[in-house]
Amino acid sequence: MTKRGRRVPTGGTSGRPPKAIKGVNAAAARNAKAINKLLDDMEKREAATAAAEAALAAKEEDVKAMEASVARDREKLARDIARSDVLQQQREQREQDRVSKAAEAATSKLPPLALKFVEDSVQSLRPETGELTTLQQSRIILMLYFDLVKGGSSENHAKEQVAKTLRIGTDKVLAVRTLWYDKQELYETNGKGRGKATSVDDGRRVITKEQEDGLREFIKGEHEAGRQVFRRTVKDYLECSFGLEMSNRAVGGLLQRLGFKRRRGRIKIPPLNE
Structure with missing residues (x-):
């Protein structure tokens, strides 16, 4: 028998565990639950990723099939166009042969x-x-x-x-x-402007000798001053100095007849040094 008043643990080895052990067990249980939850989430994400990859692969297959169909349609359209061109050429050739044969047959019957x-x-x-x-x-x-x-x-x-x-x-x-x-007019040529010594007025602008000399002096002065001369420059000069209204094209023809040449749009004083 034990002595009265002596503290003796009750329950033996199968009794209530200490608090420290209970805390460790509770933490382990919580960790296991969290790990299981993470594993479940990972499995769900993997499943969703696999489903998305499968859907993407299916869409890629659909796109490939559509591209192949478009390529086949283009090839078919090209073949149809080529065949249509060949048929059109054959029809025109047959028509040309028919007309030629008819003309030859009609000609052969003539005396x-x-x-x-x-x-x-x-x-x-x-x-x-x-x-x-x-x-x-x-x-x-x-x-x-x-x-x-x-x-x-x-x-x-x-x-x-x-x-x-x-x-x-x-x-x-x-x-x-x-x-x-x-x-609704008949075509006719009248020979205007043919030859250098034509007596017919062909509509070209002719300037006087004084105007020609003034134009040459103007172009020479512009070149000596280092300024570039264009057709529009000559056009403005003729209009301001002599009251002659001419288009850029007419001015170009006039300058060409006077012996001037253009290089990259700029008027050069003759003779042009090549």
């Missing part, structure tokens, strides 16, 4: 005298190099052109066929057609 008449007519209607274009020639060009267009030929083919038939340039046919479409 020799008629063939000679056609050849002489073409030679008489064909303007020589440097020859003026008359109203009659323009009228015949338009008649042949409109007749071919009315028969189903394209404008380009009709232009080439008229040029081939009359043995003239396609630019002449184009000039005749353009003037008629724009102003």
Whole structure:
């Protein structure tokens, strides 16, 4: 028996643990709970990241598929355009062959005298190099052109066929057609401005000898003063000094006829040292 009044621990080894041990256990439990929560959050974030990566991969696949589809559509469109161009060229070639064969067939049926008449007519209607274009020639060009267009030929083919038939340039046919479409007038050349000794007033501005001398002195004085001379400078001088109103283009032509030359827009005194 124990003595009365002696302090003896109760409960033995399985009794209540000390407070220090209880604090450690509680802290460990809290840490374990926090760790488990962090692990759960990490798992959730990893799952969300994996889902986002999968969605991004799916979108990239969709973009690749769309790009491939666009590329196929472009290739198909290019093939269709090329095929359309080839078909258009074939149609024009067939039309040209048809018209040529019809012309050859019609020509083969003509007697020799008629063939000679056609050849002489073409030679008489064909303007020589440097020859003026008359109203009659323009009228015949338009008649042949409109007749071919009315028969189903394209404008380009009709232009080439008229040029081939009359043995003239396609630019002449184009000039005749353009003037008629724009102003309903027949194309005609009158030879204005041809040759240096023409007696016809071609509309060019002519200045007197005194004005020419004054202009030369003005340009020379500007150069001696170190100032650059341009067409607009000469234009202002002529207008202020002599009351001559001219465009920049007319001034350039006048200076060229007087022997002046331009380099990078600036007027040089002749002779120009190369």
